Amino acid sequence: MMPSADFADLRGASVLITGGGSGIGAALTEGFVRQGAHVAFIDIADGPSMMLADRVEKALGRRPLYLKTDLRDVEALRASAAKAAETHGDVTVLVNNAAWDERHDVADVTVEFWDNNLAVNLRPHFFTAQAVAPGMKRAGGGSIINFTSTSYLINHPDMPAYTTAKAGILGLTKGLAGKLGVDGIRVNAIAPGWVITERQKELWVTEQGLAAHVAKQCIKQVMQPDDIVGTVLFLASDASRMLTAQMLIVDGGFL
Incomplete structure (x- = not known):
């Protein structure tokens, strides 16, 4: 269920979302459109x-606005960010949501796999922020929301490159917040728990495993993509105007 809150300052805002075509990203794209924002989203599918x-x-x-982009191609990423600004005005809300949570064993990781994994899961967060920061400065401020994950906080054993990237996103968030705050740009991170997207259902969800996970949550309900939208809208809006350099965990109280 989409959040019921209405953030008036998001009406007409220029919003750019990476990985906005499916899963949590699709819920975010719809959620911002429902707020009256002008939304561009980057995806490859x-x-x-x-x-x-x-x-x-x-x-x-x-x-x-759908902008087909391979996030590993930094020049293409910059071009898509420019297209979003050209179409909707300077981007004032950036949501770095895109990720690739492929499982991998330590023994099987090659240099090429490692570099490719971080080229999807960490590097674009910086270069998309770099691309929109000048426009945010012109606009007098903005909000950058970086998606990390609780996976690195629970010592997830099956994706070390991914958890490295997700931990790195928190360092990036704090560094950018320190640099860009003087220009009225807030930078925060959101760490979702186990959100049951279609990809999760297809690849990793089992009835027993999901039940065991939900049993450890304080809120005994399965998390859905829509459950992440409200927190992101809050971080994007002026309701959180003095909140920066923080990570908000949305996991039903698992941690």
């Missing part, structure tokens, strides 16, 4: 992204 844009337009009468 045409099918789900076009279906999302069609569905949102049909339901809400406003179509998010």
Whole structure:
């Protein structure tokens, strides 16, 4: 269920979301459109992204801008950020959501795999922020929201490159917050717990495993993509205007 809160300052805001075509990203794209924001989203998968844009337009009468981009290509990423600003005005909300949570064994990791993994899970967070920061300065401020994960906090054993990237995102968040705060740009991180997306269902969810996880949460409900939207809207809005350099954990109280 989408959050009921209405953030008036997000109406007309120029929002850019990476990985916005599926999973949590798709919920974020819809959530910001529902707030009246002008939304551009970056993804690489045409099918789900076009279906999302069609569905949102049909339901809400406003179509998010889909920008097909391989996040590993920094120049293409910069071009897409520029296209979002050209279409909707200077980006004042950036949500670095995109990630690739492929499982991998320590013994199987090659240099090429490691570099490719971080080129998806860490490097784009910096270069997208770098691309939109000048526009945020012109606009008098903005909000950058970086997605990390609780996976590195629970010592997840099956994806060391991914958890390295997710821990690195917190350091990046704090460093950018320190640098950009003087220009009115806030930089925060959000760490979701186990959110049950279609990808999770297809690859890793079992009835027993999910039940055991939810049993350890304070809130005994399965987390859905929509459950992340409200926190991101709060971080994007002026309701959190003095909140920066922080990480908010949204995991139902698992930790």
